[in-house]
Amino acid sequence: MAANAIDQTRRMLSLVTYLRERPGAHVADVARAFGITEDELISDLDVLPMCGTSFRGGDLLDIDTDGERIWWHNADASGESTAEPLRLAADEATALLVAARAVATLPGLRESDRDALLRATAKLEAAAGEAAGASSRLSVTFEAEGGVFADVDRAISERRRLWLRYYSPARDELTERTVDPIRLFAVGHTYMEGWCHLSEARRTFRLDRVAEIRLLDERSEPPAIEPRDLSVGLVQPAAEDPEVVVEVGPAGRWVAEYYPHDSAEELSDGGLRITLRSPDPASLRRLALRLGRDGRIVSPEGLADSARQAAREALAGYGETA
Amino acid sequence: MAIAKAERLMNLALCLLGTRRPLSKRELRGSIEAYMEAGNDESFNRMFERDKDDLRELGLVIETVENLDGETGYLARRDSNRLPPVSLDAEEAAALGLAAKVWQQARLAGAASGALQKLRAGGMPEADNPFEGQHSAIEPRIPVHEAAFEPLMLACRDRRPVVFDYRKSTAARPETRQVEPWALECWRGHWYLAGHDRDRGAERVFRLSRITGRVRSRAGKYTADVPDVVTVRETVAAWAGESAERSALIRLRAGAGYPLRAKATAVREGSDGWDELEIPYGHGLDAWLVEFGPDVVVVEPADLRADVVDRLRAVAAG
Numbered sequence: 054m055a056a057n058a059i060d061q062t063r064r065m066l067s068l069v070t071y072l073r074e075r076p077g078a079h080v081a082d083v084a085r086a087f088g089i090t091e092d093e094l095i096s097d098l099d100v101l102p103m104c105g106t107s108f109r110g111g112d113l114l115d116i117d118t119d120g121e122r123i124w125w126h127n128a129d130a131s132g133e134s135t136a137e138p139l140r141l142a143a144d145e146a147t148a149l150l151v152a153a154r155a156v157a158t159l160p161g162l163r164e165s166d167r168d169a170l171l172r173a174t175a176k177l178e179a180a181a182g183e184a185a186g187a188s189s190r191l192s193v194t195f196e197a198e199g200g201v202f203a204d205v206d207r208a209i210s211e212r213r214r215l216w217l218r219y220y221s222p223a224r225d226e227l228t229e230r231t232v233d234p235i236r237l238f239a240v241g242h243t244y245m246e247g248w249c250h251l252s253e254a255r256r257t258f259r260l261d262r263v264a265e266i267r268l269l270d271e272r273s274e275p276p277a278i279e280p281r282d283l284s285v286g287l288v289q290p291a292a293e294d295p296e297v298v299v300e301v302g303p304a305g306r307w308v309a310e311y312y313p314h315d316s317a318e319e320l321s322d323g324g325l326r327i328t329l330r331s332p333d334p335a336s337l338r339r340l341a342l343r344l345g346r347d348g349r350i351v352s353p354e355g356l357a358d359s360a361r362q363a364a365r366e367a368l369a370g371y372g373e374t375a
Numbered sequence: 376m377a378i379a380k381a382e383r384l385m386n387l388a389l390c391l392l393g394t395r396r397p398l399s400k401r402e403l404r405g406s407i408e409a410y411m412e413a414g415n416d417e418s419f420n421r422m423f424e425r426d427k428d429d430l431r432e433l434g435l436v437i438e439t440v441e442n443l444d445g446e447t448g449y450l451a452r453r454d455s456n457r458l459p460p461v462s463l464d465a466e467e468a469a470a471l472g473l474a475a476k477v478w479q480q481a482r483l484a485g486a487a488s489g490a491l492q493k494l495r496a497g498g499m500p501e502a503d504n505p506f507e508g509q510h511s512a513i514e515p516r517i518p519v520h521e522a523a524f525e526p527l528m529l530a531c532r533d534r535r536p537v538v539f540d541y542r543k544s545t546a547a548r549p550e551t552r553q554v555e556p557w558a559l560e561c562w563r564g565h566w567y568l569a570g571h572d573r574d575r576g577a578e579r580v581f582r583l584s585r586i587t588g589r590v591r592s593r594a595g596k597y598t599a600d601v602p603d604v605v606t607v608r609e610t611v612a613a614w615a616g617e618s619a620e621r622s623a624l625i626r627l628r629a630g631a632g633y634p635l636r637a638k639a640t641a642v643r644e645g646s647d648g649w650d651e652l653e654i655p656y657g658h659g660l661d662a663w664l665v666e667f668g669p670d671v672v673v674v675e676p677a678d679l680r681a682d683v684v685d686r687l688r689a690v691a692a693g
Binding site for chain 2: 085103146152159161192264304
């Protein structure tokens, strides 16, 4: 059974309208058209024969399947109740319209795709009528660097290798690398996932950190790897990564919002003691410097020392001593 | 075995859509097996009310009509429930197919798929695979990690006042806020709420990740007018220091600080291993410059220079 009765009901209402027009439809085709698995479809088809306009009158939907094709023997008996699709609900109109508007504003998107999105949005707004009203109360902006986006997009479709000058904030340096692009995705910012020949590993690149990009004439041949799951956070520290403990005051609580962490313990002054893991603790020197009087690195000691040392050197640049 | 809820909802929907005259609760109870098995009147009534609400969430317009005997009847008229004809070509269908995959939030992901299925039942052509050939190879995803999102989305939709505990970025303790929510906006992967703050009597923007505890609904209407256009992003961009009105002059070690160079309005390369940059000076610039440690020296203005030195002293002493 579907986990969510609301979603299943919604789907079954559309399904009966769809099946009515298509006697003997193939299970595989219908599942694809509805964006569900064949098992989900079969579970719907198990429920539908229990449904009808009157249980006592016996006019239940006589829908059955042999696992390959679907037959509805009394489609006419269900009368007009299943003849047409139902109007869009407010949440349905909102979900599609907000997403379509957001994608349409992505800088670098191909114009043909942008046009199709805008045309579809206008038609959907007209069809949704009043239900479209609430969609203006939700909006999403994706950030992307249009030029870089278009180059990565082209490299993927033409299967070409890329050359990048890429900025690493952890080390404050630009590195040159060749990358076989795998995919382009947007989660707030826009990223490219690719096979990096410099690190000989899969890497994720944020487009606004690409300082320079060129399409090469070499063929892109990334190894077959499982694409990463975009529903979990982009930064996934490994269990073996060294532990870093940071103590922040109330004004440093933002650290817990920006850094994935193992624990954040409340302190009596309204601050937090945050334990996180990083494959490269030295990269957190930036954080220690940024925090100033709002927090400090408790451990490892070497990291705390390097932040103090950097601050002393910086002060010397102002003719000051600590 | 109890009858599955989806089966019960489906039967209620078919009865209400299939009738030309209003059906009384009694008639519906006599037609739908799950209601016959519902036990006493009270549990049936509760179930029936909840089911009607659920079907309304799915977009069904259910009318309540009183008949001559004073008995309430229900029906879902075809003409107020049908989707008007929508003619989408294959390209437009592909575009909506891409849009429907964007939400990483269960309620809206379900709603987006449901919308697509209604359009499909209405004859929308099947899209070709959007990742092949002539379409952009982009996979957009809208992240929703904040527990406050769904209750606030519904409150914005239904224009319901809410109360929640909110901790400002620099506050030690959360404070209770009474808000008339207007709109939600996602920027750089984070969700923000704009609304009228009743205690402050003014518009405020809240970051959802700073809401602690549950969002509770309040009865009653809005007391302040809802503006036609709500601009969340401008407020948040100002917090992020992106509405700079002044300019700063800094020295930057050659080869270092690429993001500062990318933001600079002017760069003069020096011969002593240091370059001079003019950069926009907005909120938070001092904290950002300190991140570059000994690779940055602020030349002017004096207040920025003093702020940076002050921060460095705190780290050096830490």
